[in-house]
Amino acid sequence: MFNYTFHWHQAFQALPQMLWGALITIEVAVISMIFGIIFAVLIALCRLSHNRVAYGVATAWVEMARNTPALFQIYMAHFGLGAFGIHLSPWWALLAGITFNNAGYMAETFRGALRAIPATQTRAALSLGMGPLRAFWSVVMPQMFRISFPPMTNQMVWAVLMTSLGLTVGLASDLAGVTQELNVRTFRTFEFFAMAAVLYYLIAKAVMLGARLVAWRLFRY
Amino acid sequence: MFHTALTLNDLLFLAKGAGVTLAITAIAVLFGTVLGTVFGALKAQASALAMAPLTFVLDVLRSVPLLIQLILANAFQSIAGLGWSPFIVACVMLSLYTSAYCTEIVRGGIEAVPAVTRRAARSLGMTWGQDMANVTLPMALRVALPGWIGLTLGVMKDTALVLWLGIIELLRSSQILVTRLQEPLFILILVGAIYFLISFPIARLGGRLEQRWREND
Amino acid sequence: MKKTYLAAASTLALLAATAAQADKLDDIIASGTLRCAIVLDFPPMGSRDTDNNPIGFDVDYCNDLAAALGVTPEYVETPFPDRIPALVSGRADVGVASTSDTLERAKTIGFSIPYFAFTNVVLTHDGAGIDNFEGMAGHVVGSVGGTFEGIKLEENVKAWGKGEFRPYQTQADVFLALSQGQIDATVVTSTVAASIIATGQYPGLKIAGDAPYAVDYVALIALREEQGLINYLNLFVNQQVRTGRYQELFDKWVGGTAPGLTIDGVYR
Numbered sequence A: 001m002f003n004y005t006f007h008w009h010q011a012f013q014a015l016p017q018m019l020w021g022a023l024i025t026i027e028v029a030v031i032s033m034i035f036g037i038i039f040a041v042l043i044a045l046c047r048l049s050h051n052r053v054a055y056g057v058a059t060a061w062v063e064m065a066r067n068t069p070a071l072f073q074i075y076m077a078h079f080g081l082g083a084f085g086i087h088l089s090p091w092w093a094l095l096a097g098i099t100f101n102n103a104g105y106m107a108e109t110f111r112g113a114l115r116a117i118p119a120t121q122t123r124a125a126l127s128l129g130m131g132p133l134r135a136f137w138s139v140v141m142p143q144m145f146r147i148s149f150p151p152m153t154n155q156m157v158w159a160v161l162m163t164s165l166g167l168t169v170g171l172a173s174d175l176a177g178v179t180q181e182l183n184v185r186t187f188r189t190f191e192f193f194a195m196a197a198v199l200y201y202l203i204a205k206a207v208m209l210g211a212r213l214v215a216w217r218l219f220r221y
Numbered sequence B: 001m002f003h004t005a006l007t008l009n010d011l012l013f014l015a016k017g018a019g020v021t022l023a024i025t026a027i028a029v030l031f032g033t034v035l036g037t038v039f040g041a042l043k044a045q046a047s048a049l050a051m052a053p054l055t056f057v058l059d060v061l062r063s064v065p066l067l068i069q070l071i072l073a074n075a076f077q078s079i080a081g082l083g084w085s086p087f088i089v090a091c092v093m094l095s096l097y098t099s100a101y102c103t104e105i106v107r108g109g110i111e112a113v114p115a116v117t118r119r120a121a122r123s124l125g126m127t128w129g130q131d132m133a134n135v136t137l138p139m140a141l142r143v144a145l146p147g148w149i150g151l152t153l154g155v156m157k158d159t160a161l162v163l164w165l166g167i168i169e170l171l172r173s174s175q176i177l178v179t180r181l182q183e184p185l186f187i188l189i190l191v192g193a194i195y196f197l198i199s200f201p202i203a204r205l206g207g208r209l210e211q212r213w214r215e216n217d
Numbered sequence C: 001m002k003k004t005y006l007a008a009a010s011t012l013a014l015l016a017a018t019a020a021q022a023d024k025l026d027d028i029i030a031s032g033t034l035r036c037a038i039v040l041d042f043p044p045m046g047s048r049d050t051d052n053n054p055i056g057f058d059v060d061y062c063n064d065l066a067a068a069l070g071v072t073p074e075y076v077e078t079p080f081p082d083r084i085p086a087l088v089s090g091r092a093d094v095g096v097a098s099t100s101d102t103l104e105r106a107k108t109i110g111f112s113i114p115y116f117a118f119t120n121v122v123l124t125h126d127g128a129g130i131d132n133f134e135g136m137a138g139h140v141v142g143s144v145g146g147t148f149e150g151i152k153l154e155e156n157v158k159a160w161g162k163g164e165f166r167p168y169q170t171q172a173d174v175f176l177a178l179s180q181g182q183i184d185a186t187v188v189t190s191t192v193a194a195s196i197i198a199t200g201q202y203p204g205l206k207i208a209g210d211a212p213y214a215v216d217y218v219a220l221i222a223l224r225e226e227q228g229l230i231n232y233l234n235l236f237v238n239q240q241v242r243t244g245r246y247q248e249l250f251d252k253w254v255g256g257t258a259p260g261l262t263i264d265g266v267y268r
Helices: A008-013 A015-048 A052-067 A070-082 A090-116 A119-127 A132-169 A175-186 A189-218 B008-045 B052-063 B066-079 B086-112 B115-123 B128-165 B170-181 B184-213 C002-021 C024-031 C057-069 C080-088 C148-160 C171-179 C190-199 C227-242 C245-253
Strands: C033-038 C072-077 C094-100 C109-118 C120-125 C140-144 C164-168 C185-189 C205-210 C216-223
Touching: A008 A015, A008 A189, A015 A052, A015 A090, A015 A132, A015 A175, A015 A189, A052 A090, A052 B184, A070 A090, A070 A132, A070 B128, A070 B170, A070 B184, A070 C171, A090 A132, A119 A132, A132 A175, A132 A189, A132 B052, A132 B066, A175 A189, A175 B066, A175 C080, A175 C164, A189 B052, A189 B066, B008 B052, B008 B086, B008 B128, B008 B170, B008 B184, B052 B086, B066 B086, B066 B128, B066 C080, B086 B128, B115 B128, B128 B170, B128 B184, B170 B184, B170 C171, C024 C033, C024 C227, C033 C057, C033 C080, C057 C072, C057 C094, C057 C227, C057 C245, C080 C094, C080 C109, C080 C216, C094 C109, C109 C227, C120 C171, C120 C190, C140 C148, C140 C171, C148 C164, C148 C185, C164 C171, C171 C185, C185 C190, C190 C205, C216 C227, C227 C245
Parallel strands: C033 C072, C033 C094, C140 C164, C140 C185
Antiparallel strands: C094 C216, C109 C216, C120 C185, C120 C205
């Protein structure tokens, strides 16, 4: 039917290599989510504060992250910072780019969630003698995470998908990088990338499943 | 003071790239929205079992990186001998990608319309089509519009990935200029600013609409 | 009635048979356009002028080929890793893109006889402390993924057991990374190294000796099964040398004596 002979055995032979790449992909995605969440909480708080500088920096971060392409952010992290003499290796540039993006999007989610939590909660916590930090950490933040959980899950899946952009800045160790390395040597584009697509789908499904398990475990009462 | 080798010609070159970006965005959003509305209405109406194959396909479109989808589609059309230009491949894949997300937005919008309202419309003698056109969709639109605007902006940013197929859109144009002029920082910041200027006003508009239309509980 | 029917059927069959035998060469001439896959971040073979139009030795060769075929040239810009995919997927008819004629690639596409030859040198920046090829061991080096020198450099890095190899997706990215000091050295052809140093836009870049790789012969590429087109390309390359056009373009873009394109002791 097609004027093309598929060489699937080559793709299957490369499967171990691609699985190692998948591991790196998950690693980058997880680390970028952890740091992204930490930064996002800080940014969300800055956006709700009255300090002009904090508000300005936080808003700039959020608007830049949400209004420019992720590919652009990753490319900037490697070559843009490189023009300043700041050398981030491809792995670090990818991580920085995705973390920047994650933090920007999740800060907005958190800000919306924080506004949905009545101020009475904070006032009650303060009146019980908790300091403002303790009040936030023990009372408000858990509720914030609970409300933001579905968007956070989406963001995690996007983080996994964004790791594929690492090959544009010379990363050869994640799943897409490995696949491209195999591709440029053998030109069996369809076979290798079809395999990679299946692996990405499985990783995304695993993330969603994991998130559902975590939600069931953490948010039940 | 500030010297750059960037000429007016180069700015026009960037503008051409921006034009390609916007063209691909417009086509993808148009077809994606039409498909998404059809799929969303179907999913809101039919049983989950009947919709399972469609749900699976749309799920795949949302779970595989867009870059991989573009590469795979390009490889597939060459194997199948379809002879599509990279522009067509990009438009087709982005339309499908948009429709996958739009389906969820439209479905969410339709399901936000209270079932009692829809049943009332049907009990007044309206057909399913009349109910959809005159009652449900106008109300669903209110709920779906901010999400749809967000999706449109997302697609505009994702068009940067089509540079992989050899299409000279905005980001690739900037890379060409960087290669020739070796002013990476300036040109990249300029391009970032262009993306920002295209995206920010529309995002703000969406935000304002969302605030205005939010139900005041 | 029967005779006209028979005549019509046999004419159609004849036309169909002729159509079935039309090959890529016929298609190009019939369509009036020659789409060349060309690399535009690789001076002096291919680059862009101040109006962002393609110029270079490869661009001129593409123009010559189109003129010989009597068609208009159309440039399909491809970064290095995309040359062969562009050909295979039908985006380009021919690749005039300095493609090294390796046996691995010959499994996928068809090569003409060599039309140019490169020697590879080590390109590095001041401050990296690299003076020769062996000096690259232990450093971060990079190249374009899938190229002749890129694959060889990656093998060298593996053999040295230390240092790091980064595969970028375009030649431009490699030069940008090198100029920013993100990689300490790369291996490129002597022509492109001389060319980018001559632009003066890359302060601090210098050539640090030759790379011990064999002479890199590059050829025109076409689909593997298009024998008619490949035969034509072979004759085209021969004619370019024979008529002096090869030396003329070499003088224009590189300067000096054009490298010989034959291997001693073997016919082709």
